[in-house]
Amino acid sequence: MKRLSLLMAAVIAAGCAGNPAEPPAQTFEEVLSSTLTEDDYGKSARCIAMTDYDAIRVLDSKHLLFEGLGNRNWLNTLRMDCPGLRKNATLRIDARSSRLCNLDSVTGVEVRRFWMDRISATCSLGNFVPVTDEQAKFMKAEAKRR
Numbered sequence: 373m374k375r376l377s378l379l380m381a382a383v384i385a386a387g388c389a390g391n392p393a394e395p396p397a398q399t400f401e402e403v404l405s406s407t408l409t410e411d412d413y414g415k416s417a418r419c420i421a422m423t424d425y426d427a428i429r430v431l432d433s434k435h436l437l438f439e440g441l442g443n444r445n446w447l448n449t450l451r452m453d454c455p456g457l458r459k460n461a462t463l464r465i466d467a468r469s470s471r472l473c474n475l476d477s478v479t480g481v482e483v484r485r486f487w488m489d490r491i492s493a494t495c496s497l498g499n500f501v502p503v504t505d506e507q508a509k510f511m512k513a514e515a516k517r518r
Contacts, residue, residue: 415502416499416500416501416502417446417499417500417501417502418473418474418499418500419471419472419473419474419500420438420440420446420471420472420500421470421471421472422467422470422471422472424438424440424441424444425438425439425440425441425444425446425472426439426440426441427439428463429459429512429515430457430458430459430460430461430463430480430515431459431511431512431514431515432457432459432515432518433450433453433454433455433456433457433458433492434449434450434452434453434454435447435448435449435450435511436448436450436463436478436497437503437508437511437512438472438500439508443504443505444502445502445503445504445505445507445508446500446501446502446503447500447501447503447507447508447511448497448498448499448500448501449498449499449501450478450495450496450497450498451475451495451496451497451498452495452496454478454480454492454493454495455492455493456480456491456492456493457480457491457492457493457495458480458491458492459515461480461481461482461491461492462480462481462482462483462488463478463479463480463481464478464479464480464481464488465477465478466478466479466494472497472500473497474496474497474498474499474500475496475497476496476497477494477495477496477497478494478495478497479492479493479494479495480492
């Protein structure tokens with residue numbers, strides 16, 4: 373947790389400094405790959421209840437942010453890159469129970485007046501890693517910048 377806080381502070385400071393000699397801020401993928409450990413976030417879970425979250429945000433073609441009630445958030449890294457998955461996609465979830473679990477699948481769809489068109493591959497979910505509200509806001513801001 374301390375490592376992520378220090379990393380976020382460094383990224384913010386680098387962005388505010390305005391010094392062209394400073395290295396550019398880390399990319400979203402670099403932040404995730406360098407900080408996505410159980411020590412930084414929390415113990416991952418194989419499943420979450422469908423009632424635990426009220427929104428799913430597509431961060432990129434491999435990462436989904438599940439936003440829950442009471443500032444509870446989970447980051448899910450898909451098992452593989454999901455070709456065609458876009459940030460503004462509506463997700464169709466294929467779950468086997470009232471819980472959303474590792475290996476359940478999601479597909480990006482475009483909703484039209486009378487039908488839905490599939491716009492992405494069908495992709496398997498990974499484990500659900502709890503993230504703090506601050507971390508979720510940072511990830512959403514980074515995803516929005518892209």
